[in-house]
Amino acid sequence: MASRLFNYEDPTADVFEDDYAILSDLLDAEWTELIACMERQRFPANARILEAGASDRSIYLIATGSVKIIVETPKGPRHVASIGEGSVFGEMAFFDGAPRSAHVFADQEVEVLSLSVKRFEQVAAWHPHIAYKLLMDLGRVLSRRLRQLNQGYEANDTLGPSHVR
Numbered sequence: 613m614a615s616r617l618f619n620y621e622d623p624t625a626d627v628f629e630d631d632y633a634i635l636s637d638l639l640d641a642e643w644t645e646l647i648a649c650m651e652r653q654r655f656p657a658n659a660r661i662l663e664a665g666a667s668d669r670s671i672y673l674i675a676t677g678s679v680k681i682i683v684e685t686p687k688g689p690r691h692v693a694s695i696g697e698g699s700v701f702g703e704m705a706f707f708d709g710a711p712r713s714a715h716v717f718a719d720q721e722v723e724v725l726s727l728s729v730k731r732f733e734q735v736a737a738w739h740p741h742i743a744y745k746l747l748m749d750l751g752r753v754l755s756r757r758l759r760q761l762n763q764g765y766e767a768n769d770t771l772g773p774s775h776v777r
Contacts, residue, residue, distance in 0.1 A: 633698035634673065634749035642742050649735050650725040655718040662702060662716040670726040671706040671750070674699055677722030682715040693757075694719060703750050706732075 638646065650673070655661055661672070664684060678696040682689050692714070695701055705712050706729065727735075736743035 634700050634753060635745060636698070638742070638745060642739070642745075645739050646727075646735060646742055646746075647725065649731045650727050652723065652725055654721070654723045657718055657720045659718045659722075660715060661718060661722070661724065662712050662714070664712050664715050666712045667705075668702075668712065669705050669709055669729045671700055671702045671732075672716075672724045672726050674701070675723040675725055678719040679716050679722055679724075680719050682717065683713065684715075689715075700750065700753060702726075703754060706750075 635643075635646075652675070653661075661679060662668070674695060674697050676697055678694055679701060680691055681693040681695065681701065683692050684690075701716055702712070704710070732743065732746075735746070
């Protein structure tokens with residue numbers, strides 16, 4: 613399956629569909645360098661990609677398809693987000709080394725590119741400008757996701773500003 617993210621026919625096409633897309637400004641040569649450090653994996657629809665509690669520290673870039681994020685709550689599993697092509701998941705464990713906080717399932721057939729911390733360190737040593745772009749985009753995505761979560765709390769009045777200390 614050809615990946616629209618990396619091998620699309622119209623170079624002027626907008627391959628990133630939302631504000632959570634990362635690395636949209638990498639040059640072709642930079643993509644080649646980064647992809648060489650990543651592992652390509654394919655998953656069929658409904659396959660579990662990540663399991664909550666796992667200790668893997670890789671980040672995952674969605675090349676094709678979409679995934680759903682499921683967290684365990686006292687009331688049972690809860691679907692908290694769907695993430696599409698061009699975006700990333702697994703960034704929290706990548707940064708803090710804590711166990712995975714959610715399950716990730718393929719919504720449909722999905723292709724992901726994973727980058728381990730060790731391979732990221734190689735990218736940072738060999739191509740610091742790529743590592744810089746990746747870190748800045750990951751920070752932007754984390755900030756937007758946290759902001760969205762905060763706005764959801766305020767809308768539901770479950771953890772409004774008066775509860776923050």
